Amino acid sequence: MDKKHYDALVIGSGAAGSFAAKELTEQGLEVLVLEAGRNVTEDDFKTDFKGPREKGIQLWARARAAVTGQPIQSKVAFYGKQLRHLFVNDRENPYSTPDDSPFLWIRGKQLGGRLHTFGRVLMRWSDYDFKAASRDGFGEDWPICYEDLAPYYEKVEEFLGIYGCPDHVRNVPDGKFVGPSKLTVAEKQFKAKTETRWPERTAIAWRYMPPNIKRVPQPILAARSTGRLTVRTDAVVKRITTDPSNGKATGAEFIDRLTKQVEAVTANVVVVCASTIESSRLLLSSTSSKHPNGLGNSSGVLGRYFMDQVPSLIIGSVPGVKGFELDDTLPADPFYGVSGGVYIPRYENLDRITNTNFARGFGYQGTIGRLFAREDKPAKFGVMGFGEMLPHYQNCVTLNSGKKDAWGLPVPHISCSMTQNEASMLREQTRAIKEMIESAGLAIEFNGSSLGLEESGEGAFPEADAFSRFLFRKSFTKSMSMGAAIHETGGVRMGADPSKSVLNSYNQSWDVPNLFVTDASSFPSGGCSGATLTAMALTVRACEYIADQYKSGRL
CATH class of the missing domain: 3.30.560 (Glucose Oxidase; domain 3)
Incomplete structure (x- = not known):
C-alpha cells in the first residue's frame, strides 16, 4: 500500500466495521478499512441457481x-446451497x-462478512440483559444501561429501514x-x-x-460517499502494531490473502471489528514488550468469558x-x-x-x-x-x-x-x-x-x-453443538472495573487509549436474542466518542 497515514484504521467490514467506517468518515476522519476476505460483486448473487x-x-x-x-x-441450519460461496473454506x-x-464456527469472509448470510432479525436488548447480574448475581452488569444505548439503536434502525x-x-x-x-x-x-x-x-x-x-453494506456505501474511506480487501491482519515507548496502537501488519506478502499501515486510532472470535485472536496475537500477554490484557481476561x-x-x-x-x-x-x-x-x-x-x-x-x-x-x-x-x-x-x-x-x-x-x-x-x-x-x-x-x-x-x-x-x-446458534459474544468484555474487563464503557481499551473494540466480543453477557443490532449501536456510540476525543486532541 501507499504510505498514507490515516486518522483511523477499522479492522473488519461486517455489522460493526461497516458502521465504524460510516460514523468516523461522516465525522470527518480519514478511514482505512481492512477486510480479510474478498470484495463482493454481482456474480456473488446470481439468481439462476439450480436445485431445490x-x-x-x-x-x-x-x-x-x-x-x-x-x-x-x-x-x-436451514442450509441453502446458493449461499455456499459466502461461507469460508474450512481447510x-x-x-x-x-x-x-x-x-x-460458522463464518464468512468477504466485504460485509456475515451480513450476507444472517437472518436480518434486529432486536433491541433491554436492562433485563444489560443489568441481568444485578437481578440474579451471575457475572457482571454491563457498564451501560438501556437508556445509554437507546438513541444509537434508533439511529441504526432509521438508517437501515427496520420493519416491525x-x-x-x-x-x-x-x-x-x-x-x-x-x-x-x-x-x-x-x-x-x-x-x-x-x-x-x-x-x-x-x-x-x-x-x-445493492449487496455492498449500506454503511460502507455511505462512508464511500464522503470521499474519506479507503477499503482494502484480501487483507488478513496479522497483528496490531504498537509504539514500544508507550504501548499505544500505531496501526497494523497484514498479509495479502492472495500474494501472501506482508504489508503495514499506520493510523492514529485503531477500531477492531473483526468478529467475536477473530477479535480475541487478533489481540492475543498482538504481543509486544509493553503487552506481553496480548494487547490490552493487563486484567488477564482477554479471550475469557466467551x-x-x-x-x-x-x-x-x-x-x-x-x-x-x-x-x-x-x-x-x-x-x-x-x-x-x-x-x-x-x-x-x-x-x-x-x-x-x-x-x-x-x-x-x-x-x-x-x-x-x-x-x-x-x-x-x-x-x-x-x-x-x-x-x-x-x-x-x-x-x-x-x-x-x-x-x-x-x-x-x-x-x-x-x-x-x-x-x-x-x-x-x-x-x-x-x-x-x-x-x-x-x-x-x-x-x-x-x-x-x-x-x-x-x-x-x-x-x-x-x-x-x-x-x-x-x-x-x-x-446442534455449541456454535450452531451463530450468536457468539464475549472475550474482549467491557466493564466498570479494569481488573475484570478489557474495555471501558465506550469500548475503549483500559490499557491502550487509542484502541477500541466494538463488535460482539465486547459483550459482558450473551442474551438470548441476536447480538447484531446491539453491536451496531455500540459501534455508533463508540465512534461518536472517538470523533469527539480525537478532534479535541485527547486521543
Missing part, C-alpha cells in the same frame, strides 16, 4: 460442500477445540420502524392459541432489515394447509427470497424467579407457513430456540501455536461448553416449544438439540430418501 428452493435437509448438497472444503460450514481457516467440546410493530414487550423494547411487519395466517393462529393458554408468553412479528439489493447461545430446533408441517404464504410486506429479493417470521421473546425469570432449574432464559425465532413448499405439499414450520449462556471464565478463546491457517498464523482454540445451568435450560427450551407447537395444532416431525433428537409422526423429513434420513439422525446432535 427449500431450505431443508439438502443432504447431497451438504455432502458435496463438506468434501470440497466446508465440513463445518455445511452444517449450518484454509482451521481452528481447534477440546476433543469433548466441539464448536461449530410496537408490541410493548418489556424485555424487547420497541424500535423506530419504517413500517409494520406481518405474521402469516398460521403464525397468527399460533400467537392466539399460545397467548390464550400462557398469557406470560407472547408471539410477535420479526423486526428485521430488508434485503440489501459465550454462544444454546440452540434447539423444531420442524414440522401445518395440517390442512398446502404450499406457503407469501409475505407482501416487501418485494421478494431475487437472491434471498422474502423476509419475516414469528419471534417469542424470553418469558422465564424476568421480574421474578419463575423456573428455579436455571438462571436467565430463552427465546425463539422461526417461521410458520412461509417456508417454501410446493403447492401440492403441506405447509412447513421451523423454529430455533436460543438460550442464554452464562459467562464462565473457563469458556475462552486462546491461541493454538501448533496449528496454522493458510497464511501461517496461529489458529484460535475455542473452548466453549455448557454447564448444568445451560443443560437444564436447554431441556426446558425444547420441552416448552414442543408444548406450544402441539397446543397450536401443528404437526411435529422432529424436535431436538445437542442433548438429543425426538421424532414424531412420520419423522424427520418424511419425503427424503432413507439414506439421507439415516445420516440426518446420526449427525443431528453434532450439528
Whole structure:
C-alpha cells in the first residue's frame, strides 16, 4: 500500500466495521478499512441457481460442500446451497477445540462478512440483559444501561429501514420502524392459541432489515460517499502494531490473502471489528514488550468469558394447509427470497424467579407457513430456540501455536461448553416449544438439540430418501453443538472495573487509549436474542466518542 497515514484504521467490514467506517468518515476522519476476505460483486448473487428452493435437509448438497472444503460450514441450519460461496473454506481457516467440546464456527469472509448470510432479525436488548447480574448475581452488569444505548439503536434502525410493530414487550423494547411487519395466517393462529393458554408468553412479528439489493453494506456505501474511506480487501491482519515507548496502537501488519506478502499501515486510532472470535485472536496475537500477554490484557481476561447461545430446533408441517404464504410486506429479493417470521421473546425469570432449574432464559425465532413448499405439499414450520449462556471464565478463546491457517498464523482454540445451568435450560427450551407447537395444532416431525433428537409422526423429513434420513439422525446432535446458534459474544468484555474487563464503557481499551473494540466480543453477557443490532449501536456510540476525543486532541 501507499504510505498514507490515516486518522483511523477499522479492522473488519461486517455489522460493526461497516458502521465504524460510516460514523468516523461522516465525522470527518480519514478511514482505512481492512477486510480479510474478498470484495463482493454481482456474480456473488446470481439468481439462476439450480436445485431445490427449500431450505431443508439438502443432504447431497451438504455432502458435496463438506468434501470440497466446508465440513463445518455445511452444517449450518436451514442450509441453502446458493449461499455456499459466502461461507469460508474450512481447510484454509482451521481452528481447534477440546476433543469433548466441539464448536461449530460458522463464518464468512468477504466485504460485509456475515451480513450476507444472517437472518436480518434486529432486536433491541433491554436492562433485563444489560443489568441481568444485578437481578440474579451471575457475572457482571454491563457498564451501560438501556437508556445509554437507546438513541444509537434508533439511529441504526432509521438508517437501515427496520420493519416491525410496537408490541410493548418489556424485555424487547420497541424500535423506530419504517413500517409494520406481518405474521402469516398460521403464525397468527399460533400467537392466539399460545397467548390464550400462557398469557406470560407472547408471539410477535420479526423486526428485521430488508434485503440489501445493492449487496455492498449500506454503511460502507455511505462512508464511500464522503470521499474519506479507503477499503482494502484480501487483507488478513496479522497483528496490531504498537509504539514500544508507550504501548499505544500505531496501526497494523497484514498479509495479502492472495500474494501472501506482508504489508503495514499506520493510523492514529485503531477500531477492531473483526468478529467475536477473530477479535480475541487478533489481540492475543498482538504481543509486544509493553503487552506481553496480548494487547490490552493487563486484567488477564482477554479471550475469557466467551459465550454462544444454546440452540434447539423444531420442524414440522401445518395440517390442512398446502404450499406457503407469501409475505407482501416487501418485494421478494431475487437472491434471498422474502423476509419475516414469528419471534417469542424470553418469558422465564424476568421480574421474578419463575423456573428455579436455571438462571436467565430463552427465546425463539422461526417461521410458520412461509417456508417454501410446493403447492401440492403441506405447509412447513421451523423454529430455533436460543438460550442464554452464562459467562464462565473457563469458556475462552486462546491461541493454538501448533496449528496454522493458510497464511501461517496461529489458529484460535475455542473452548466453549455448557454447564448444568445451560443443560437444564436447554431441556426446558425444547420441552416448552414442543408444548406450544402441539397446543397450536401443528404437526411435529422432529424436535431436538445437542442433548438429543425426538421424532414424531412420520419423522424427520418424511419425503427424503432413507439414506439421507439415516445420516440426518446420526449427525443431528453434532450439528446442534455449541456454535450452531451463530450468536457468539464475549472475550474482549467491557466493564466498570479494569481488573475484570478489557474495555471501558465506550469500548475503549483500559490499557491502550487509542484502541477500541466494538463488535460482539465486547459483550459482558450473551442474551438470548441476536447480538447484531446491539453491536451496531455500540459501534455508533463508540465512534461518536472517538470523533469527539480525537478532534479535541485527547486521543
